[in-house]
Amino acid sequence: MGASLNGFLDDFVLPLLGGSRSTVRLKSPLSYADLANFQDDAGSLTRDDVQYARVRCGRRRVERPLLPDIDTFELVFWMGLHNLLFFDHPQLGQVWASDAKWRLVEATTASFLDRAQPESPAQVVARDLAMEGVMRLVRVDQIVETREAEVRYFGQPAPRRIGLFDSVAYLQREDTVNWIDFRHSSPTGRLLHRAFRASPLTALIHADRARGRASLRNVASLLAEPAYARAVVYAWAGSEDWDLIGAAVLERLLEDLGLGIGSEHGPPSSVAASAEEPEAPPSVTVAAGVDQLALDSEDTDPAPLVAALIHLHLLKVLEMKTRAGFGAPSSSPAWKLFFGLPLLLETLAPILGDPGIQVLGAAMEARWTEYRSFVRGIISRDELRWLRDTFAPALTQGNRS
Amino acid sequence: MAQSLLEPVAAGQTRFRLHGLFVDARGVAVGREILVIFETIDRLVGFLGAYSEEMSLDELFLSMTLETGRREGGGRAFLLRCQGGDSYAIERIRRLASVVQSTTYTGAGSIFVLPRDRKTPFGFDLTNPAETVGSVGPDDVVAVSETYATQLQVIDRLDPIELVQRLSMRQHPIPGGKIGNDPELCGLREMALVLVSPGLASRLTGWLWRRQVQMAGIRLSLREGEAGSLLLRLRDPPGRILEILDGIPGVELFVPVSPRAAVEVGWRHPIHLASANACLPGDEMYLFRGRADRVERIPGSPKFVDGSYLVEHELSTRPPDDEEARLLSPEISTVSLSLRATTLAREPSGVLIDWEHASLVGGLLYLLPPSVLSNCEFVALTEGILVLSERGAGGRIGASAMIPLGRRMVEAAPGVLVPDGYELWPRVRPQLVRELLGLETEEMAVYPSEQVECAIRIGASMRVPLDAHAVRVSSPADARFASQSAEFTAAAAHQIEDAPTISNERVGRFALWRYRGEG
Numbered sequence: 076m077g078a079s080l081n082g083f084l085d086d087f088v089l090p091l092l093g094g095s096r097s098t099v100r101l102k103s104p105l106s107y108a109d110l111a112n113f114q115d116d117a118g119s120l121t122r123d124d125v126q127y128a129r130v131r132c133g134r135r136r137v138e139r140p141l142l143p144d145i146d147t148f149e150l151v152f153w154m155g156l157h158n159l160l161f162f163d164h165p166q167l168g169q170v171w172a173s174d175a176k177w178r179l180v181e182a183t184t185a186s187f188l189d190r191a192q193p194e195s196p197a198q199v200v201a202r203d204l205a206m207e208g209v210m211r212l213v214r215v216d217q218i219v220e221t222r223e224a225e226v227r228y229f230g231q232p233a234p235r236r237i238g239l240f241d242s243v244a245y246l247q248r249e250d251t252v253n254w255i256d257f258r259h260s261s262p263t264g265r266l267l268h269r270a271f272r273a274s275p276l277t278a279l280i281h282a283d284r285a286r287g288r289a290s291l292r293n294v295a296s297l298l299a300e301p302a303y304a305r306a307v308v309y310a311w312a313g314s315e316d317w318d319l320i321g322a323a324v325l326e327r328l329l330e331d332l333g334l335g336i337g338s339e340h341g342p343p344s345s346v347a348a349s350a351e352e353p354e355a356p357p358s359v360t361v362a363a364g365v366d367q368l369a370l371d372s373e374d375t376d377p378a379p380l381v382a383a384l385i386h387l388h389l390l391k392v393l394e395m396k397t398r399a400g401f402g403a404p405s406s407s408p409a410w411k412l413f414f415g416l417p418l419l420l421e422t423l424a425p426i427l428g429d430p431g432i433q434v435l436g437a438a439m440e441a442r443w444t445e446y447r448s449f450v451r452g453i454i455s456r457d458e459l460r461w462l463r464d465t466f467a468p469a470l471t472q473g474n475r476s
Numbered sequence: 477m478a479q480s481l482l483e484p485v486a487a488g489q490t491r492f493r494l495h496g497l498f499v500d501a502r503g504v505a506v507g508r509e510i511l512v513i514f515e516t517i518d519r520l521v522g523f524l525g526a527y528s529e530e531m532s533l534d535e536l537f538l539s540m541t542l543e544t545g546r547r548e549g550g551g552r553a554f555l556l557r558c559q560g561g562d563s564y565a566i567e568r569i570r571r572l573a574s575v576v577q578s579t580t581y582t583g584a585g586s587i588f589v590l591p592r593d594r595k596t597p598f599g600f601d602l603t604n605p606a607e608t609v610g611s612v613g614p615d616d617v618v619a620v621s622e623t624y625a626t627q628l629q630v631i632d633r634l635d636p637i638e639l640v641q642r643l644s645m646r647q648h649p650i651p652g653g654k655i656g657n658d659p660e661l662c663g664l665r666e667m668a669l670v671l672v673s674p675g676l677a678s679r680l681t682g683w684l685w686r687r688q689v690q691m692a693g694i695r696l697s698l699r700e701g702e703a704g705s706l707l708l709r710l711r712d713p714p715g716r717i718l719e720i721l722d723g724i725p726g727v728e729l730f731v732p733v734s735p736r737a738a739v740e741v742g743w744r745h746p747i748h749l750a751s752a753n754a755c756l757p758g759d760e761m762y763l764f765r766g767r768a769d770r771v772e773r774i775p776g777s778p779k780f781v782d783g784s785y786l787v788e789h790e791l792s793t794r795p796p797d798d799e800e801a802r803l804l805s806p807e808i809s810t811v812s813l814s815l816r817a818t819t820l821a822r823e824p825s826g827v828l829i830d831w832e833h834a835s836l837v838g839g840l841l842y843l844l845p846p847s848v849l850s851n852c853e854f855v856a857l858t859e860g861i862l863v864l865s866e867r868g869a870g871g872r873i874g875a876s877a878m879i880p881l882g883r884r885m886v887e888a889a890p891g892v893l894v895p896d897g898y899e900l901w902p903r904v905r906p907q908l909v910r911e912l913l914g915l916e917t918e919e920m921a922v923y924p925s926e927q928v929e930c931a932i933r934i935g936a937s938m939r940v941p942l943d944a945h946a947v948r949v950s951s952p953a954d955a956r957f958a959s960q961s962a963e964f965t966a967a968a969a970h971q972i973e974d975a976p977t978i979s980n981e982r983v984g985r986f987a988l989w990r991y992r993g994e995g
Binding site: 091093098107160177211254 | 988
């Protein structure tokens, strides 16, 4: 990795944003000294290829992305992501450095990621560019199998000396893995929470895989934009685990509203459900046990989020794939409450508006009615009453505990 | 010197002693009728034959009467009377009658005079009044020449049509001795009629069928109580076949001379029948047989039946033995299907984009109309990205015509793509191309370039909707096809999603040597 900003852009940022046939190269962690060097050469941030890569990356979400100019905070976020990825480097144990030095590197990285907290919907979109690149990162591992063991070289070519010993029978193969889904080192696991918190849009879209608790404030205001709301809902609908994503988002929203599961004003069946089934859905367990940061939820208007969740139901009814989601139902309270949202449509109509099911035709209306009667069997009567008496007023009146 | 019975007509003379004479347009004295006196019937037939070669007998028959007359002094003659009134018609008949040594007269009623000749260009008139010729009865005819007046008494009338039909055929030698030596095959080049006796019909039709002679036939019963003969109509018969048929006893070849008349080969009718339709009344067909000396009347227009129904088939279910199988499947030299340059313009059905330009496809998607984009498919090949337009787009312009990248591919056969400007050679049937390539129903084949010899097979599952995935194009190394069969593996599908790759570069032992915190 060169110390210059141009080198950093070429080796890391452009491949991360650009995508096709690009390789993100990781050599050494970045420090504050590197940040100072980069700031001295800030003019390189206006490079055309970088701008083009950002726009093209943003168009993966919407046709006209809401992108601000590149600022220092976005650069810092890129540096934080670089260090985050570096902590998964397989040769860190070979570096002669003390634990304190490694803690310094982790603290620096955490600082980078925390500094990059978005302040506006445009910055949310800007963070999503790079973070979405991290979500899509793949790593080609070389696996060498011998009779005794199997050695995996993480994102590195296997040593050529393996082939020097004819007496050693081995088999070499490649395995392509998605970086975000593969096991991570401890520092990387800790830093991922901060990275998701710095990119709430990515965390919202990949709610089933995201770690940490991102701020919903700017995301909710971003969802007021129809293009981004549509992009988010369609991204959810494109996932096989759309119901788990919806449950994770709803659970996070309930906590923001002070109606978290298990809380005083939470849903009635939460205690019983947690007693019967101590295992929460895997997608939402990450919310617990994470160092909590202050949430900027004071100005959050959760209505667009709820509207997006209901729209997700509508999309699935349109696709006629709703039954597939019921193949392995979860008894998680959030999962049940998520399926109770379509029953609140009339109650929330004053603030969410009419989804326009009648416009879609009589057949769609009949399917939607059938779907609502079906989900009525999922949610209990007490939970439905709680949604109408507690959750809906909290949305309409902004009643937060 | 005896007084001449006739005197020349002067120029401009309009009044004549013979009643019925008048002046025609040329100033020639003519009568309403023409009289030709034939001494024998052979001369009469000769006259009719000569006339039929030049003119239509149908017109002549409309006004013609044939009579048998007796001379005043004994002897018989045949009288032919027809409409005159025109010096041209008189001269034509006189010319033809002189050939058969017969005399022509013109006049009206019962008295006729010689027509004009070279010495008397305006014709003749009686020198004395007609009463001086003698007493003339209602059935008498007087033919007056310059020196002599012949009086004939009509004793019988002849039907000209019956006469023509009763005429005997005349032998006519075949040119060159053989039918095959005649370039026109004696008039049988286009069509021949064959009258086959009943006993030969079955074998002859089978023989003709094996010789692949196009034929049709009809059964005729020429005599009551006799088995039906077979009348065959042969189209474009070979000369060799005709020669063989001509030599078979019981088989007669007929030359069609008119739509309703045919004359046996080697024989000739005295009258040119093609100009004598009136001689053949009704809608019957006439076969003039020379050797049998008969005229066969076929009632109504014959309805010929195709020859395939006349042949007695002997179907065999026995499988061919080895000898026959060898003859049925002869070994021929085989050629390979290859590409050849052509100038034929065709609508592109796909476009093959190099991997260098693959990243530009995503941006081009904004240019495509929704209807076009929704019907596009693409396949990732080692050679590049193959974007396929909608198949059977109903004349609409496809995406491959809109994308300004890569090499255009056209359909050489259904589902077989070749580079634009090339075609498959040899030009076999389009469906056969698919069979030769072994393509299933939904499969496609593509020749990525003109240098390749083998096509790449593309299954239906390997084609991916463009609008869903094209923005994320893959690297060529990952979308690899095994041999010539495209295998779109799960790993390749994963790679196609435009995912960046992590490369953990080598880290030195002193990578954190100068690493400092903030401040």
